[in-house]
Amino acid sequence: MTKKAGLAGFLLLSLAVLNTFADRNDKEVLKRISSIEVVALDSVDGYEKRYRIPNENLNDLFAEKIDSLLNSWYMQNVFEMPVGEALQDSQPIVAIPDSVYINRLQAIDSYIDLSYNKTVKNFIELYTQRRRDQVEMMLGLASFYFPIFEEALDKYDLPMELKYMAIIESALNPTARSRANAVGLWQFMYGTGKWLGLEIGTFVDERRDPVKSTDAAARYLSQLYKIYKNWHLVIAAYNCGPGNVNKAIRRSGGTRDYWAIYYRLPRETRGYVPAFIAASYVMNYYNEHSLKARYPDFPIVTDTIMINSYLHFDQVSALTNIPVEALQALNPQYRMNIIPAKKEKHYALKIPIESVADFIDNEDQIYAYKRDEFFPNNEIINPKSRNSYHVSSVSGKDKVLYTVKSGDNLGFISEWFHVRISDLRYWNNINRNLIRVGQKLAIYVPQGQADFFAKINRMSFAEKQAYKKKTPVTKAVSASTQTSADGKFVYYTVRRGDNLWSIARKFPGVSNNDIMRWNNIRNANKIQVGQKLKIQTRS
Known part of the structure; x- marks a missing residue:
C-alpha cells in the first residue's frame, strides 16, 4: 500500500508554486500507453461524458493483495478450509458483452460516478472469474463488517458505497499488513493512524479495530472531500496521498478530473478507482456470476462488554466457553490476547451475543481466574519476554516432534497442536517467531494423545487446517x-x-x-x- 500522507499532505494544498510541465518519465508513459474510448456513467446528472484514457491491465497490483489473503493466518482461522476442495479460480474466462456491464453499472444507485472502460472490465473479471474463492470469502465477511462501515459513513454523511474501498484496501482482513507497513481494514500507516487519534502500542493497535479504524477512515475521507469536492479524486488521494494528487493536477493544467490526470498518478493509484468501481459492481451483481458468500466461522451476531481491568483472552475463554480463536477474530486490535484496561481507561471486548449473560454472571470470577498467573502482582507484563509469561509444565505430558514445512509459522503450529505460541518459543529456544523449513520442534501434549497429534506430521496444509478442530474424544x-x-x-x-x-x-x-x-x-x-x-x- 502506498504511503498515505497525514497533516503534511494537507499543507501541500496551500502551496502557491505550480508546476505545469510534465517530467520526462510522464512523457514516456504517455507515448507507451495506447488509448481507447471510455464511457463515464454519471448516475447523478444522468448524462454521459466521453474521455480518452489508457487501456491498462493493472490486475497484478491487486491480485497479489487478494492472493496473500487466502493464505493469511486470519483467513485460515476464520474460514473452514475443507480438505480436498478444489479452487474455482482456474475456470476459463467467460466473455460478457460490454453493454451488459454498462447497463448494470448504470442501474446501481450510486452518488459516486461509476465509469466503465477496459481497465474497469479487467478488474471485474479479476473479481468475478479469476479470484472467485477469495471474493466469496469477502462476501461472507461483508455481512459482519459492512454494517460497521455503514454506521460510520452515515455518521459523517458520506456515500454508503465508500464501504467498498475496504475491499481494495485489505480484502476485509482486519489484520492485513502491506509491504509498506500499512495496517488494518483501512490500511493506515503508523503516522496517519496516530494523526487520526488511533492508539498504536505494544498491546493495542486500533488500526486493526473495525469500529475505530472505520471512524478514522470516515473522518479522513470527509476531510479529503472538503478539499477536492470530487469523489474520484478523494478515493485516489486516500490511496497515494493529497500531495501526489495535487502534483498530478498541476501537471495536467489544473483540471480536477480523475480521468484527465490519470497519466500523472502513480501506477497503483491509476488502478485504484477502476478497482473501486469493479468492487462496487461485484458486490451488487455477485449472484449473476454464481458467486455465493462463504461465511466466516465465528459468531457474526455480537455484543460489546466494557473491560475495566487487565484481562487475558484465556481467562474469558475458560469461564465462558468462547474459544480463544473466536475472541481473536472478533477483537483483532488486541495484539497479544491481552486487554490492558484500567479503571481510568476502559476497553471494549466483542463477544458472541449468546455468551453475554455468561460473562455478566461470572464477571468477578473471570477477572480472578488464574490472576496471579497472567498478571503477577496485578501488573501487565510483555509476553514476548522470556520470563514474562507462565510456561506450561511438561510434567506428565507426551513429547511430539514436528518437522517444519514450507508455509508453516508458529501461529499455525500452535493451532494444530492446541498449545500456546509462547510455549513453543520456550520449549524450542525460538527467538521471536523465526523458524526454518526442516527444523524439528519439540511439542508437549496431554498424556495419551501423542499418537493423535503425531499424525499432523504426515498431513498436507489443508488437512492440518481441517484437523486442528478435531480433538481426542472425551x-x-x-x-x-x-x-x-x-x-x-x-x-x-x-x-x-x-x-x-x-x-x-x-x-x-x-x-x-x-x-x-x-x-x-x-x-x-x-x-x-x-x-x-x-x-x-x-x-
Whole structure:
C-alpha cells in the first residue's frame, strides 16, 4: 500500500508554486500507453461524458493483495478450509458483452460516478472469474463488517458505497499488513493512524479495530472531500496521498478530473478507482456470476462488554466457553490476547451475543481466574519476554516432534497442536517467531494423545487446517452423542453452557452455520439444554 500522507499532505494544498510541465518519465508513459474510448456513467446528472484514457491491465497490483489473503493466518482461522476442495479460480474466462456491464453499472444507485472502460472490465473479471474463492470469502465477511462501515459513513454523511474501498484496501482482513507497513481494514500507516487519534502500542493497535479504524477512515475521507469536492479524486488521494494528487493536477493544467490526470498518478493509484468501481459492481451483481458468500466461522451476531481491568483472552475463554480463536477474530486490535484496561481507561471486548449473560454472571470470577498467573502482582507484563509469561509444565505430558514445512509459522503450529505460541518459543529456544523449513520442534501434549497429534506430521496444509478442530474424544463428548441408524449423522445433546459455536468446535469441519442449517435453527440463542442436534460428521 502506498504511503498515505497525514497533516503534511494537507499543507501541500496551500502551496502557491505550480508546476505545469510534465517530467520526462510522464512523457514516456504517455507515448507507451495506447488509448481507447471510455464511457463515464454519471448516475447523478444522468448524462454521459466521453474521455480518452489508457487501456491498462493493472490486475497484478491487486491480485497479489487478494492472493496473500487466502493464505493469511486470519483467513485460515476464520474460514473452514475443507480438505480436498478444489479452487474455482482456474475456470476459463467467460466473455460478457460490454453493454451488459454498462447497463448494470448504470442501474446501481450510486452518488459516486461509476465509469466503465477496459481497465474497469479487467478488474471485474479479476473479481468475478479469476479470484472467485477469495471474493466469496469477502462476501461472507461483508455481512459482519459492512454494517460497521455503514454506521460510520452515515455518521459523517458520506456515500454508503465508500464501504467498498475496504475491499481494495485489505480484502476485509482486519489484520492485513502491506509491504509498506500499512495496517488494518483501512490500511493506515503508523503516522496517519496516530494523526487520526488511533492508539498504536505494544498491546493495542486500533488500526486493526473495525469500529475505530472505520471512524478514522470516515473522518479522513470527509476531510479529503472538503478539499477536492470530487469523489474520484478523494478515493485516489486516500490511496497515494493529497500531495501526489495535487502534483498530478498541476501537471495536467489544473483540471480536477480523475480521468484527465490519470497519466500523472502513480501506477497503483491509476488502478485504484477502476478497482473501486469493479468492487462496487461485484458486490451488487455477485449472484449473476454464481458467486455465493462463504461465511466466516465465528459468531457474526455480537455484543460489546466494557473491560475495566487487565484481562487475558484465556481467562474469558475458560469461564465462558468462547474459544480463544473466536475472541481473536472478533477483537483483532488486541495484539497479544491481552486487554490492558484500567479503571481510568476502559476497553471494549466483542463477544458472541449468546455468551453475554455468561460473562455478566461470572464477571468477578473471570477477572480472578488464574490472576496471579497472567498478571503477577496485578501488573501487565510483555509476553514476548522470556520470563514474562507462565510456561506450561511438561510434567506428565507426551513429547511430539514436528518437522517444519514450507508455509508453516508458529501461529499455525500452535493451532494444530492446541498449545500456546509462547510455549513453543520456550520449549524450542525460538527467538521471536523465526523458524526454518526442516527444523524439528519439540511439542508437549496431554498424556495419551501423542499418537493423535503425531499424525499432523504426515498431513498436507489443508488437512492440518481441517484437523486442528478435531480433538481426542472425551467422555463428556461421547456421552452426549449417539449415531444415527444410517451412520451419516450423530445426534448431539445440548449441555449446560453450550452454544452453537462451542458445539461446532467439537466436530472437525463443522461450523455453527452448518448446525443451524441442518436443524432449521433461525435464532442461535434459542437452543436449550437437553435438545438433540443433528450433525453431519466429516472426516
